[in-house]
Amino acid sequence: MIAIIGVIVAGRAVRYSQIEDPQWVVIDEVSGQLITYYLFFWVLPLNWKSWLLGFILFRAFDIWKPFPARQLEHLPGGWGIMADDWMAAIYAAIVLRVALHFRVL
8 A cells, every 4th residue: 555655655755846756755665665664574573683684674665776776766756766766675575584494573
């Protein structure tokens, strides 16, 4: 639900501000963090270590933007703002799940 709202609101922010990716739009970060933590919600033991690692991983992938995250930024309007963070969140969730599987935490 927050993803759909994010696309709509971010798209409107782009049209209103005439800025491609306004820095004051943070719903993409919120959506990305939620995906990171809850993509594998049925198997993740969410304690302070997994929360912290999930946050760090999401931020790292969001900054790094490995393929295809950087390409997703170029989607029109709110889709571009949201989709690159979704991809970063998927990468972060996978790495977090692997870390928990191998009991790194």
